[in-house]
Amino acid sequence: MVIGSSFERSGPSAGVAAGGAYSVRVHRTRTLYYDAYAVRLSSQSREARVPVSAREERQVASDAGLSKQRVVVEAVRLADREGVAGLSMRRLAGELDAGAMTLYRYVASKDELLDAMVDLMFEEIELPPEETDWQSAMRQRAISTRQVLARHPWAIGLLESRTSPGPANLRHHEAVTACLRRAGFSVVMATHANWLLDSYVYGFALQEAGLPFDTAAEFADMGEDVYLPQLPPAEFPYLNESAAALVAAGYDPAEEFTFGLDLILAALEPLRVSG
Secondary structure, eight states, X not given: OEESSOOEEESHHXXXXXXXXXXXXXXXXXXXXXXXXXXXXXXXXEEEEEEOOHHHHHHHHHHHTOOHHHHHHHHHHHHHHHOGXXXXXXXXXXXXTSOGGGGGXXXXXXXXXXXXXXXXXXXHSOOOOTTSOHHHHHHHHHHHHHHHHHHOGGGTTTTTTOSSOOHHHHHHHHHHHHHHHHTTOOHHHHHHHHHHHHHHHHHHHXXXXXXXXXXXXXXXXXXXXXXXXXXXXXXXXXXXXHHHHHHHHTOOGGGHHHHHHHHHHHHHTTHHHHO
């Protein structure tokens, strides 16, 4: 049962009466919402006996502990496990042990929920620090973004998709733009730099999320057991050479991120003067 406004219980043991019912004292007009219907109570003070199941009692207790923050955090956890495709208001309500209609008291729609989830992602990403040079600041911000997207891969395609950005989203983009403008980039060149950096970070995160290995050790095992057997040197001499050399050197694919990032930052440096 989902209760549209606060109510006062009466009767023994917090209002649970014999036979599984309790009394509800109502002092002004309010609506009690049930699964498929609603009962309108008049504004005159009166008592009504409403049968309540054990499941409904637990749901009332669970609903009482809800907040928008809790709803959004649980939605992020669900998306982390099953992706955005597995996220629905009904499924989320089940995870929260709450009524499906209850969630709409905190978020008006799934789009509003996604806005809030994306805003939570931007809260996790470190803002470019003001006390350092622009390259170090943007490097730190890019590394932080990649780490957040590794924890929440469902967010890769959503971070820049929202048309109703939340406060953390706006603070983040303001800080990035301020960092680039203070470094001497023109408005247009700062926009170019921002697009380039974000495209690199999001693209790398997307590719990284699809790799069949997570660590250098896993890459080495797959190189020996999976890749090299498919690369006979007579047919693929360069691929075989590369795979063998990388496995022998203890190559770590994760290092590719900072290699590419540093190249981009170095290429942008002279543009802040000529832009």
